[in-house]
Amino acid sequence: MSLPRRSFLKVLAGAVAAMAPLGGNHFLHRWRLARRGSAAALVADAGLDRHLVHLADVPTQAGEATVAYAASPPPPPEGGPPGRRWVMVIDLAKCDGCRECTRACQAMHFIPAGQEWIRVYEMRDHDLGAPYWFPRPCMQCDNAPCVKVCPVSAAWKREDGIVIQDTSRCIGCRFCIAACPYAARSFNWVQPALTEAQRSLPDSVDWNRIHRKGTTEKCIFCPGLLKEGKLPACVTACPMGAIYFGDQVEDAVTNSQDETVRFSELIRQNAGSRFMEELGTEPRVYYLPPRKRVYPGPPEETLPAGAAGGHR
Amino acid sequence: MIERRSGDAFSLREHALLASMHATSRSYYALVGGLVAVIIWGLIGYSMQLRYGLGVTGLRDNFMWGVYITNFVFFIGVSHVGALMSAILRLTGAEWRRPITRMAEAITFASLLMGALMPFVDMGRPDRFLNLLLHGRLQSPILWDIMSIGTYLAGSTLFLYVPMIPDIALLREHYARGPAWRRRLYTVLALGWRGLPAQKHHLETVMAVLAVLIIPIAISVHTVVSWIMGMTLRAGWNSTIFGPYFVSGALFSGAAAVVTAMAAFRRAYHLEDYITVQHFKRMGYLVITLGVIYAYFTFAEYWTPAFKMAGHERGYLSAVLSGKFAPLFWFTQIGGLLVPLLLLTLPTISRVPRLREMPMLQPRPALAAVAASAGLLVFVSISGSPAAALVDVAALRALLTWAVAVFGVWLFVALLPLFRERPVAAAVVASVLVNIGAWIKRFVIIVPTLQYPFLPIQRAPAGWAIYHPTWVEWSITAAALAGFALIYILFSKVFPIVSIWETREQGAPHASGAGEVAHAPAL
Numbered sequence: 001m002s003l004p005r006r007s008f009l010k011v012l013a014g015a016v017a018a019m020a021p022l023g024g025n026h027f028l029h030r031w032r033l034a035r036r037g038s039a040a041a042l043v044a045d046a047g048l049d050r051h052l053v054h055l056a057d058v059p060t061q062a063g064e065a066t067v068a069y070a071a072s073p074p075p076p077p078e079g080g081p082p083g084r085r086w087v088m089v090i091d092l093a094k095c096d097g098c099r100e101c102t103r104a105c106q107a108m109h110f111i112p113a114g115q116e117w118i119r120v121y122e123m124r125d126h127d128l129g130a131p132y133w134f135p136r137p138c139m140q141c142d143n144a145p146c147v148k149v150c151p152v153s154a155a156w157k158r159e160d161g162i163v164i165q166d167t168s169r170c171i172g173c174r175f176c177i178a179a180c181p182y183a184a185r186s187f188n189w190v191q192p193a194l195t196e197a198q199r200s201l202p203d204s205v206d207w208n209r210i211h212r213k214g215t216t217e218k219c220i221f222c223p224g225l226l227k228e229g230k231l232p233a234c235v236t237a238c239p240m241g242a243i244y245f246g247d248q249v250e251d252a253v254t255n256s257q258d259e260t261v262r263f264s265e266l267i268r269q270n271a272g273s274r275f276m277e278e279l280g281t282e283p284r285v286y287y288l289p290p291r292k293r294v295y296p297g298p299p300e301e302t303l304p305a306g307a308a309g310g311h312r
Numbered sequence: 313m314i315e316r317r318s319g320d321a322f323s324l325r326e327h328a329l330l331a332s333m334h335a336t337s338r339s340y341y342a343l344v345g346g347l348v349a350v351i352i353w354g355l356i357g358y359s360m361q362l363r364y365g366l367g368v369t370g371l372r373d374n375f376m377w378g379v380y381i382t383n384f385v386f387f388i389g390v391s392h393v394g395a396l397m398s399a400i401l402r403l404t405g406a407e408w409r410r411p412i413t414r415m416a417e418a419i420t421f422a423s424l425l426m427g428a429l430m431p432f433v434d435m436g437r438p439d440r441f442l443n444l445l446l447h448g449r450l451q452s453p454i455l456w457d458i459m460s461i462g463t464y465l466a467g468s469t470l471f472l473y474v475p476m477i478p479d480i481a482l483l484r485e486h487y488a489r490g491p492a493w494r495r496r497l498y499t500v501l502a503l504g505w506r507g508l509p510a511q512k513h514h515l516e517t518v519m520a521v522l523a524v525l526i527i528p529i530a531i532s533v534h535t536v537v538s539w540i541m542g543m544t545l546r547a548g549w550n551s552t553i554f555g556p557y558f559v560s561g562a563l564f565s566g567a568a569a570v571v572t573a574m575a576a577f578r579r580a581y582h583l584e585d586y587i588t589v590q591h592f593k594r595m596g597y598l599v600i601t602l603g604v605i606y607a608y609f610t611f612a613e614y615w616t617p618a619f620k621m622a623g624h625e626r627g628y629l630s631a632v633l634s635g636k637f638a639p640l641f642w643f644t645q646i647g648g649l650l651v652p653l654l655l656l657t658l659p660t661i662s663r664v665p666r667l668r669e670m671p672m673l674q675p676r677p678a679l680a681a682v683a684a685s686a687g688l689l690v691f692v693s694i695s696g697s698p699a700a701a702l703v704d705v706a707a708l709r710a711l712l713t714w715a716v717a718v719f720g721v722w723l724f725v726a727l728l729p730l731f732r733e734r735p736v737a738a739a740v741v742a743s744v745l746v747n748i749g750a751w752i753k754r755f756v757i758i759v760p761t762l763q764y765p766f767l768p769i770q771r772a773p774a775g776w777a778i779y780h781p782t783w784v785e786w787s788i789t790a791a792a793l794a795g796f797a798l799i800y801i802l803f804s805k806v807f808p809i810v811s812i813w814e815t816r817e818q819g820a821p822h823a824s825g826a827g828e829v830a831h832a833p834a835l
Contacts, residue, residue, distance in 0.1 A: 114373075114773045121770050136767065145545060151454035152443040171443050172366075172436015174376040175454055179544045181766045187376060187436065189367035213365045214436025276766060279545050 084160040085248040086221055088235075089266055090135055091288040094242035096295030097122070097133035104237030108222065110209050112192035117184075117219035118234050122298035131297040132290035135243070137234065138163065138184040138219035139275065139283030146176035146185060146218075154216075161248075161284050162221050166205050170215040177216060181279055185218045221245075231256070240295070248284075322486075325585035326816075329808050330486060332581035336805070340580075343801065347794040354791020357784040358433065366436055368784045374769050375762045375779035378755075380434035381540075383789055385754040386565070387427030387796070388461065388537050389558070390747070393566025394420025394468045395530030396598075398475075399523040408594050410814045411586040415577065416570045417472040418809070422799040423569075424465050426792045431457070433788055453543050456536040464526075464533045471522050473501075477515065478813040481505035497806070534562045541757070547624040548632075548761035557609040564602040565750035568652070568743035571595050573800070575740045577809050586810045592739040596656040599743065603653050610645070627764030637760045640752050648749010651724070652742035659732035668729045675730065678723035685715035 097120055105111065105118050121134040141147075144163050147155050154170035157163055177185045192211035203210045206223040222232035230236070231254060235245040238256045246253030246263055254260045266272065270288040290297070322330065361368050371378050397416035401409035431454075432438055448455050484498035505511060535555035542554035551557070571592065578587045617625045618633060632641045658664065667673050689712040692705060731738035759779055763769075769777045803809075 114776065116771065119771060121767060149452050149454070149543065151449055151452040152440075152447040153449055154443075154447075169440070169443055169447060170437065171440045173431070173434070173454060174436065175452070175540065177373065177376040178541070178546070178762075181545045183374070183765055183767050183769075186373050188365070189372065190365040212437075216436075279766075281545075 081160055081227070083249060086140070086161045086226070086284065087246060087248040087253065087263060088137065088140075088221070088232075088285045089244040089253050089263065089272065089288065090285065091242045091244070091270075092132050092134065092290035093288060093293045094240040094295070095120070095133040095135060095290075096240055097298060098239065100237045100239055101135055101234035101243065104233040105219070108225075108233035109207070110195065110198045110211070111217075112188060112211050114189075115186035115217070117186070117217070119183075124298075124300075130290070130293070131300050132293065133298060134287075135234075136182055136184065136275075137285060138221070139182055139281065139285045140221060142282035142284065143280060145179035145181065145281060149175045149179045151175065158223075160223075162223055163218075164205050164220055164223070165208070165217055167208065167210075167212045167215040167217060170212075172214040172216065174216060180218075181276060181281065185216050187216050188213050321482075322812075323816075325583075326812055328582055328585065329810055329812065332583075333805055333808060334490075340801070344798065347798040347801075350794035351791045351798065354787045354789075354794070357787035357791070361433075361784055361788075362438070368782060370780045370782045370785060372772070372776040372779075374765065374772060374776060375759065377434070377758055377762070378779055379781045379785040379789055380430050382751065382755045382758055383792055384427055384430035384434070385537055385558070385757075386751045387423045387430065387792070388534060389562035389565045389750060389754070390569045391420045391424040391427060391464070391468070391566065392530050392534060392559070392562040393570050394471060395526045396563055396566060397570065398471050399526045399530075402519070402523050406594075407818055408591060410818050411583075411810045412570060412574055412591060412595070413814070414472070414476070414807075414811045415573050415809055416566075417468065417475075418800060418803050419566070419569055419573060420468045421465075421472050422796045422803070424461070424468060425799060426796045428461050428465060429795075430792065453536060453539045457540065460529070460533045460536045464529050467522065467526050467529050471526055474515065474518050474522065475811060475814065476807060477501070477503060477505050478507065479808055479811060481507070482812055483808070494806075531559055534559045541761075545766075546761050547764065547766075548628040548757070551613060553609065553613055557613050560602065560606045560609045561750065561753065564599070564606040565747055567595065567599045567602050568746035568750075571599065571739050571743035572747070575736055577804065578736075581804070581809065583810060586815060589735055592736050596735075596739055596742075599739075599746065600653055600656050603649060603746070607649055607653075610649075624766065628760045631763060632756060632760050636763075637756055641756050644749040644753040644756060647745055648753065649746075652746045652749075654724070655731060655738050655742040655745075659728055659735065659738055664728050664732045667725065673722075673726040675723065675726040678719060678726045681719040682716060682723050685712055685719055688712050689716060 099120050101118050102116050102120060106116070109117065111117060118135055118137040121136055122131060123134040124131040140161055140163050142157070142161070144155070144157060147157050147163055150156075151173060152169055152171055154166045155163060155176055156166075172187070174187055177187060188211055191213040194210065198209050201207070201209055202224075204224070205220075206227065208217060208220060211217060222230075225232055231245050235243045235254075236256050241255040241257035241259060244253035244255045244259075244261070244263075244266065246260075248263060251263050252260055253263045253266065266288070267286055272286045272288050274283045274286055369378070369380075394417045397409055398413050402413065432441060435441065444455070444458060448458075450456075480498050481502040484495070484502050487494040487498060535558065538554040538558035541549035542551055544550065574587050574591065574595065577583055614629070614633070618629050621629065631637050689709065692709055692712060731741075762779070
């Protein structure tokens, strides 16, 4: 009946040793805490043999990074280019609600029916407020709620700031959809159609053109195009030049009209803000306020203040 | 202590208990057949879901979780009773628990199995469930769920099994000439139990250790279950008290489930000698205590934000307290909490029998009034149009709702003398109401929050802006309930549903006048 204590300990040690590569090590490796900044972020990496890069060490003009990223030398395709921090600025004063961005995105990623990775909302902040259009891509949060809750590292934060999604690993628990405060995530409720055009083009997590039943997807800032030196599809497609995209490290953003401006000055001079800053998600998408708008907003009568959502 | 001879070693009531294990009536087979049919129907629904994806459910991007997660929280909640009964009552030496601990532990086992199944049913890619082990992130609350529920399942299975070993040894003797499967099963599971002092000592040690361990595990289980919601930013879920709130709700629904099971087995297996009216009273006290704690948590959870009506929270709070979800919410508060508590307390007031003398308080006219007003209400709600020309339908509906409420109070008061005479019936009605309310409450926690996200629901395809569960979800839910019941009643045919050796240690009820509660500490 009685197992000698010594052999019990041996068995125990053996079991722990056997499990270490599976669990313990893995766990320690992935448990990464931000060292500074307002939010402590637990960030996942994509694999085992990665190490931590503190963005504080990456030179930027914007000051210290708030989040430590799990990253990888050498960067695998999904790791993202080192030394970059992609950022988007959406000028709400310029948006006229044409939804060309949504269409371009859908064409680029062959997005299944029912999903909009960049969705243009009709917003009105309060009774006296003017209605305005509000394009909402994925905010690519530095303190991303979706990344924190993912049980299988199907979503992770890349070194270049992109929150990427691996639909071939996703188990479809939809916790990330529940966690995302921006409703930026969509689920493939049925088997998405797969056309010849989709099949003929290259696919990876960078492109995300092939969609899989029972998995979650979202806007990923078109890393495939970025790698080719192009702007994301929605940015290029915007006829108003309302969407700027660029690199925070370079401190430069560009829109579809080929205007390249200093990111920090654009934000400072136009009172740029981030949507629902109070949630502490540290989005990488900035908005310029919808003031002195030249183009019509959404029809006022269709929109009671705080329409449907209870936001603000 | 434990008699090793078969046959005469058993007392009269033990014979009755053993008889329930093999004397299988026709209605038992009918019940098993019915449950199996429901389970098969649910499997058909699930096969549809596997084939066509979760699109066959009413779930959509805005309502990513629904009935399955409701079931998950409900079953895991009910499973808490095992820890309550086996551990807390055992450790505090509440002797009256002896005949009902095994029922409670079996509830834990069966409902945990069903509850643990639900997230897999909810998964978009069940074929990839191994990713949870291969790529599991311990930072994710889902991994906490898996570890916690896994530990609790293992722990409560042990807790069901270990105290059963002496009984299994008894059965080994009893069925020495019985069917071969029983002989083999009991011989293996009895682990060579012969009732030696050393064996008894080990058993008691193991049970004491398990009893202490299982309490924190059980609390952790429902805490982390609540955190799949509590760890998000969503208004209505973003609450610091979700852990204890869910634990209190879990204990309440679990205790009520034991009362229902006690009544069912008492009736079906003629266990009146084991489970007395006193047991229903004691369990009633437990349900009342847990219900009051739960009511307090509910109050704290809703009143704190409702006083402030902060922007983000206004939407879901108004919908729950006075809008679209108000009927469901107030049913859980009145039908699932207030009425059960009143049912367990009011009939004990000594003046209740006098109500019968009052001519106004006859149950039949009250019942007729409730039925008529409720029927009218349903009619107006469904077909409102013919009356629309004459009266304001909304006002009529409000009037009828009030009529149902007032007549309901009338009926309730008129029924009090009846419930005083039938305390078991009162306890059963109360506990069934508690469990219906518990399920709906979990639904009301999950869905209204999803109806009011931070960003308004816009540009949703037709039918995506509202959650209507489909037949697939209802079928799988029914199958889960049937699976729970099936595991439970099959268990009762293989093992005695009342612990023989523990009740034997305590002595027969007739020996000590007051029955099983003779040694119970004063409440």
